Amino acid sequence: MPEGQLPPITRKSVFDTPYQHFGRLDRFSKLGLASIAMALKDARHEACSELRDMAIIVSTTYGCLHTDMDYFDTVMPEAGKLASPALFSYTLPNSFLGEASCRFGLTGATFVINEWPSMGLSGLKTAMDGITFDEFENALVGFCDPGTPSGFENKPGMVPGSLFFVIDKAQNSEYPPYGTITLDGKNVILFNGKRIRDLAHLAKECVSVNA
Amino acid sequence: MNVIVTDYAAVTALGSSLEELWQGLLLGKTAIQPVQRFPSSHYRSNFAACIEGLSPSGKGSMTHDLLNRLASQVKDVPPDATLITATTKAGIDNLEKLKRGTPSDRNDILLSSIPESVSSTFGLKDVGFNVSAACASSSIAVARAAALIRHERVDAVLVCCIDLVTEFVFSGFSSLGALSASPAMPFDKNRSGLSLGEGAAFILLMSEMRAQREGRPILGRITGWGISGDAFHLTAPARDGCGLIRAIRKALGISQIGMEEINAVCAHGTGTIHNDSMELAAFHSIFGARKPSVYSVKGAIGHTLGAAGGIEVALGVRSLSEGLIPPTVGLTSPEEAAEGMVSSHLQEFGGDYLLTTNSGFGGVNSALILKRGISA
Numbered sequence: 001m002p003e004g005q006l007p008p009i010t011r012k013s014v015f016d017t018p019y020q021h022f023g024r025l026d027r028f029s030k031l032g033l034a035s036i037a038m039a040l041k042d043a044r045h046e047a048c049s050e051l052r053d054m055a056i057i058v059s060t061t062y063g064c065l066h067t068d069m070d071y072f073d074t075v076m077p078e079a080g081k082l083a084s085p086a087l088f089s090y091t092l093p094n095s096f097l098g099e100a101s102c103r104f105g106l107t108g109a110t111f112v113i114n115e116w117p118s119m120g121l122s123g124l125k126t127a128m129d130g131i132t133f134d135e136f137e138n139a140l141v142g143f144c145d146p147g148t149p150s151g152f153e154n155k156p157g158m159v160p161g162s163l164f165f166v167i168d169k170a171q172n173s174e175y176p177p178y179g180t181i182t183l184d185g186k187n188v189i190l191f192n193g194k195r196i197r198d199l200a201h202l203a204k205e206c207v208s209v210n211a
Numbered sequence: 212m213n214v215i216v217t218d219y220a221a222v223t224a225l226g227s228s229l230e231e232l233w234q235g236l237l238l239g240k241t242a243i244q245p246v247q248r249f250p251s252s253h254y255r256s257n258f259a260a261c262i263e264g265l266s267p268s269g270k271g272s273m274t275h276d277l278l279n280r281l282a283s284q285v286k287d288v289p290p291d292a293t294l295i296t297a298t299t300k301a302g303i304d305n306l307e308k309l310k311r312g313t314p315s316d317r318n319d320i321l322l323s324s325i326p327e328s329v330s331s332t333f334g335l336k337d338v339g340f341n342v343s344a345a346c347a348s349s350s351i352a353v354a355r356a357a358a359l360i361r362h363e364r365v366d367a368v369l370v371c372c373i374d375l376v377t378e379f380v381f382s383g384f385s386s387l388g389a390l391s392a393s394p395a396m397p398f399d400k401n402r403s404g405l406s407l408g409e410g411a412a413f414i415l416l417m418s419e420m421r422a423q424r425e426g427r428p429i430l431g432r433i434t435g436w437g438i439s440g441d442a443f444h445l446t447a448p449a450r451d452g453c454g455l456i457r458a459i460r461k462a463l464g465i466s467q468i469g470m471e472e473i474n475a476v477c478a479h480g481t482g483t484i485h486n487d488s489m490e491l492a493a494f495h496s497i498f499g500a501r502k503p504s505v506y507s508v509k510g511a512i513g514h515t516l517g518a519a520g521g522i523e524v525a526l527g528v529r530s531l532s533e534g535l536i537p538p539t540v541g542l543t544s545p546e547e548a549a550e551g552m553v554s555s556h557l558q559e560f561g562g563d564y565l566l567t568t569n570s571g572f573g574g575v576n577s578a579l580i581l582k583r584g585i586s587a
Contacts, residue, residue, distance in 0.1 A: 051442055053457075061323060063343075068303070068320075072310050072379055080253045080382040088383035089446055089572070092299060093322070094344050098573025101440040107457060109438035110575055111344035111351050114322035122340045126355060133362050135438075135461070151309070152317055187364075 006147065006160050009034050021099065024086065026067040029096035032058060032144035035162035036100045039140060043166035044175045055108035055130055055139040056097045059123040059199075061116060061158055063093035065149050100140075108136045117157060119198035124165075124189060128181065131169045138168040143199055163199055165206075178206035212366075213419040214357040214434070216584065217427035219525040220284040222277060223410035223512045224260035228284055232512070232522075233529050236537035237557055241511045243394040243406045249378040254385035256392050259376045260408035260513030272302025272319035273375055275328065281371070281411045282332045288415065289425075293365045294339025295356050296325045297349035297372035299517035301341075304377045329371045343517065345571025346479065347438070348372065349412070350520025350579055354436035356416050357579075366418040372521035373411040380516070381407055387446065395482030395514070396541040397507035398491070398549040405481040408513020412521035431528035432582040434468070434564070437461025441574030448485055448570055452493030455568060455576040459497050462566070462578040470497050473580070474562025475536055477527045479569045480507020481514050482541065486570060491548040493568075504560060505552040510541025520569045524579060527565045531583040536560045 007013075011022040014034040025033065036056070045054075071087040089095060097110035109130065113123045120143040127141040142164030148154045171177055179192040181202075189196045192209070196202045220228065224242035225235040235242070242260040251257040262280075267273050302319030309315045318324050326339035342352040349372035356368035374380075384390050384407060391404035417427060439461065441454035448454075463470060478490050494505060508526060515522055530536060536558040545553050563583045570576045 053439075055438075061321065063322060065306075065320065068306055068379070069310070071383070072306060075378065075382045076310060078253070079250055080378070080385070083382040083386040085383070085386040085388075088386055091379075091383060092343070092345050092572050094571075094573045094575065095445060098440070098445045098575065101442040101574055102444065105442050107440045107442050107454065109351070110440050110573060111342050111348070111438075112322075113340050114343060115326065115338070115340035116321075116323040129358060129362070129364065133358055135358065 025099065026064060026090040027146045028064045028067060028144065029090055029099055031146050031162045032096040033100055035142060035144065035164045036140055039164035039166050040104060045166055051105045051107050053108045053136050054106045055127060055136045056100060056106060056110045057113060057123045057127045057139060057141045058097065059113045059115065059120040059143040060093055060145050061155060062145055062149060063112065064091055066146060067091055069149060121189060121198060124199065127167055128183060131167065138166060140164050140166055163203055165202065178209045212361055212363050213432055214360045215417050215419050215422045215429050216414060216431040216433065216528050217417050217422050218285065218415040219430065219528060220281055220413040221410060221522050221525050222262065222280045223515065223522060224262050224408055225512050227280060229525055229529065233526065236508060236511055237535065239538045239540055241394055241540050243513055248376065254381060254390065255388065256385065256390035258394050258406050259381065260406060261376050262409055267304065270314050270316040272305045274302045274319060274373055277373055277411045278328055278332050281413055285413055288333045288369060289367050290334055290336055292335055292367040292369040293359065294326055294330055294335050294337045294369050295352045296329050296339060296341045297352040297517050297521060298322055298325045298341060298374055299343055299345060299348055300374060300380060301325050303379045304375055307377060307379055325373060333369065335369065344575050345573055346516055346519055347569040347571045347575045347577040348517035348520065350567065350569045350577040351438055353414060353433065353521065353524055353579060354438060354577060357433040357436055360416055360418050366421040368416045370414045370416065370521060372518040374409060374516040374518045376407050376409040389483055391482055394541055395510050396543065397480035397482045397510050397539055398487050398545055398553045399542050400544050400546040402482045402484060402487060405483050405509065406513045408515045410512060410515040410518045410522055412518055412525050414521055414524055429585040431531055431584040433579060434582045435462035435466025435580035437578045439576050443574050446572050448489040450489060452489045452496060454574055455490065455493040455570055456496050458576040458578040459493065459566065462580050466580040468564060471501065472564050473566045474503055475530065475560050475565045476503055476505045477523045477565060477567040478505050478507050480509055482509060490568065495548065502551045504536045504558055506536055506539045508537065510539060520577065523567050524581065527567050527581045530560065531565050531581060534560050
């Protein structure tokens, strides 16, 4: 996937209704939360007033490192006197998963997977396993990376952005899915029977289904 | 397929091995002391449990020294084991150095550096991946490992967890008002916050079939696991413990046992007012009138963040095999809801099952059920 420029992410560009916390989120969280909101909307899962046992599993390389750097900038000047609790709250890469849980009423497992090279496939396999093993009914799975922080190596193949999928155990009869993902005997992920290289490839295949 | 703990190791501020840690706990010792590693005069506390002599190696993070100390206790690691690590901040000490203009290896700052280092340190073929879920990171890593073995995806998984005491983390918890000005007092009515700690743990899990085939010791079993979110608040736990209750119920379901079979609970027990109250609310909801022994090790080794769950699993397995519940160090006067459950004394324990729980930022909760192994 070619690297582009991330657009600014505003509350109005993602949510139709007021969302008091959104402006306070760090860049990583805004990006991930926006992507989760879009995935839920696409899957017709966003409008639900009840708690749901949906898991969220996200892969990331740099995670909230931008926020880590911003936070430590508040620690250094006065030997910690001015350390920002608001920034510190977002120095864990799973923070935005908690934010998404609150926003959308999701009570399933939430965690971050870090691997390199990060193709997001470990997260997808973990989510598929969780559904197969009856640990949860459905899951949001994806990747989120706001880009390479200044001074860090630009990892080949890593592009700034976020992409989430909703995977369900059972097909929602009202809204047909893009397709079916399975594991073959060699633990390779297949989408509609075709081998998947990474999550961006999976997205392209999904889009091509409706083309 | 049954999931067996065939080996474990830990390095904490209370000892350079699990044996030293265990003996220290039984004696009611604490490793929480005034911090020497960085100036702490501007923070709410100057206490933490730091490992003596832990140091960076050249441009490298202190994580390398800690992993080497852990590796020195372990032998016969199967090279074909799947690797899952857990950390919240990896070599964040290197970010501090970088920001202060001291040469440092940037790669150590990335969470993905931990599986890379562990794979190389233990000579594994698998490069693995890291799980990050705040203070539940390593218990979730153990849960994933157990699920893979139970469902016969793989037959051996190495779980390795690690986190450091750094000014980055210390200042953050201080800014949130979460640090106790004195060493942590879990479940005490006068508790006022947590003390940070650092450590690493190694847990080798195998299918029972492989463990028996290779003549590995059956130290303990992982029989159930559950993970659940509060969907309540980013940094504060749900007061009624709803997320933790769901996680424990899931774990009991997978374990196919009732709550009456759980005789002891290794709680998260950070010593913060809200965490400990939330946990007690969850335990009362699950156990009703029953009062299993509940303990916390965080008054002894501090809160080791992403490493906490893994260290507590190793200690829980030891607790089951010895039939002993360590004292809750720091406890002097239990809060009302904890009376009859927690103790500052060593207790005997006769059950076969022990529950361990962890909860963290983002409202994540985990529960693991451990079963007694076969005594040597």
